Amino acid sequence: MSGSRGIVGEKWSQKILWICAIGSAISLYLVGVERQTQNRFQKMADDLDDIDYSEKSGGDGT
Known part of the structure; x- marks a missing residue:
């Protein structure tokens, strides 16, 4: 009985790990887009x- 709990727990921890990794990748992408936008405005x-x-x-601007 405790063996099946460990497997379920491991699956959930792996899902949580993937969610965190994907969330971090999205956050880094959004930070890059924001910095590009700020640089463009600057x-x-x-x-x-x-x-x-x-x-x-x-002057004539050239």
């Missing part, structure tokens, strides 16, 4: 600052 903001600076200094 680059756009820097480009706009460069355009504003060149307009204020009398």
Whole structure:
């Protein structure tokens, strides 16, 4: 009787382990996407600052 409990417990622990691994992979993916988005917005903001600076200094922006 205790032997069958161990097998069920082992199956459940393996499922929990897979769920944690998949959850970690999804979390890492979402962090990467968020960082890409932040970098894209930062680059756009820097480009706009460069355009504003060149307009204020009398340059043609190139």
